[in-house]
Amino acid sequence: MSKRLAAAFSVALLSTITLAPMAHAADEVTVGKHAGAIIVNLRGTVVDPVGSSPILTAAGGATGLSATADSSVVPSLGISYFFTDNIAAELILATSEHSISAVSSSGSTLVHKTWVLPPVVSLQYHFAPHSQFSPYVGAGVNYMIFYSGKDYNGFTVRPHDGFGAAVEGGADFAVNKRVNVNVDVKKVFFRTDADINGGAFKSHVHLDPWVISAGLGVKF
Template sequence: MKKLMTALPALLAALTLAPAPALAGSTEGHLQVKVLGTGVLPDGKIVKVSKDPLGLTVGANTTANDNYVPTLAIEYFVTPNISAETICCFTQHHVSGTGALAPATHIVDHVLVLPATLTLKYHLPLEGGIKPYIGAGPSMFLYFGEKPGSSITPLGVTKVKFANDVGFALQAGVDIPVGDKGLGISLDAKKYFMDTTAHFYAGNAEVLTTKHSLDPWVVSAGLAYRF
């Protein structure tokens, strides 16, 4: 799956440049672009500890905050009812403690996540052009700008790094046409199955390593244009 995600930019370029018989807006066009408002609702709990010499995670857990961002989806219809779709967005989160770590409200203050995702979708045509769909495909979460929070820097933590990892996404939604010129309304929900490993450092020494279940729901609504 990592090879597939590495090839994603080339695939998107090929899809974008592919010849399409419908150049103007059309409900039967090969390309569809969606501009969406999206809620990213992760978990963030600790599922494994592989290094914790000070026993910091005993009776403790963590959670990641929700975030709401604009997103862009690009979709190519291979057949009238089968398509491939990818999304583009950055979402920003912080990590806080729960349980014995509840007072630690700023464990990781800032992390940007790029959820590179490619899903294959099947659309069920209904009366009036309404098309509910289901989809599934691989995803890779890429992490940028991680910073240790004010709750752990007094303990000597100087750096935190999240490991990029590959997971899987399930998808369901519906496209509702508005007229016959390719405009529409889109509602979409994805459930990701994704873990990451957090590495905490004091100088060059790794002092804590924890694996976290992210498994976010990603729910979106917005406008679509097919051509």
């Protein structure tokens, strides 16, 4: 994992340790997880694409180049609705900017920067919904929308929008009856085609980012 991922975990741990003394005794805390509850989470999020993808000619021949995307740190918003005490649906909204580079044995060259809007809708199962500490798991779908792209160094790059899948795990720690500390880790599986230089080259890009978040949630 990148240094940014390690930093995100450190911030989440520090937040939990710092806020824990503010919590009431466990028997005085009512965690905001019950049927009909809406929880809004505001988080700091690391979006870290992994791996690289070969850049091929239009005929499928090797070029010796591969495409990589860098990581980004952004704010994100999560809105959860609880159908039952244990089962909830969450919509996650964020947008991040990423630099795409063409990498060879001799180095890397910036070819494109793009903003990505990847809304994720997931169905979650929350363990121990009435406890002060309540972990959860989930799975869902996302749709990647690329916009405001800018090309560099004589390249034109056009990534295609499309659907992906996501799995997640996380936990909430109740600070009081309405506020909780949230830590959330998602793995998004997304692969797309990118047309390069008007179709002279192409790449089947494997982004598959880790999305790691920490922040505060409020019950409404």
